[in-house]
Amino acid sequence: xxxxxxxxxxxxxxxxxxxxxxxxxxxxxxxxxxxxxxxxxxxxxxxxxxxxxxxxxxxxxxxxxxxxxxxxxxxxxxxxxxxxxxxxxxxxxxxxxxxx
Numbered sequence: 001x002x003x004x005x006x007x008x009x010x011x012x013x014x015x016x017x018x019x020x021x022x023x024x025x026x027x028x029x030x031x032x033x034x035x036x037x038x039x040x041x042x043x044x045x046x047x048x049x050x051x052x053x054x055x056x057x058x059x060x061x062x063x064x065x066x067x068x069x070x071x072x073x074x075x076x077x078x079x080x081x082x083x084x085x086x087x088x089x090x091x092x093x094x095x096x097x098x099x100x
Contacts, residue, residue: 004051004060005093008076031071031079037099039080041070044100051096053087060087065100 002009031039034048044067051060070081078091 001089001091002054003078003091003093004053005096006076007054008078010091029071029073029079031094033094033098034096035098039069039071039094039099043069045069045080045082045097046100047092047096048098049096053090056087060084066092066097 001011033039033045039045044065046062047060047064047066048062050062053060064084066080066082066084068082071079072081072091073079077093080092080094080097081089082092083089
């Protein structure tokens with residue numbers, strides 16, 4: 001998987017030891033969107049800028065809806081784990097999304 005914004009790459013088959021969102025929130029992890037709203041598990045988001053993804057035929061356009069997110073610890077500042085309909089699983093930064 002690659003980050004469309006910064007190009008950071010990581011393996012999808014590596015076990016994600018930080019997938020336990022309850023422990024991430026207990027440690028005080030606060031993720032904010034591009035407007036400054038605090039994000040929580042299960043929120044619905046909207047992408048705010050065009051995201052070009054390596055290996056994908058199309059870019060993700062502003063206004064694309066992302067539903068049922070998970071907040072995770074790790075992967076630099078890619079704290080949003082989600083599945084984009086018609087695109088697949090992805091990790092996003094809070095700076096490229098806003099709360100719907």
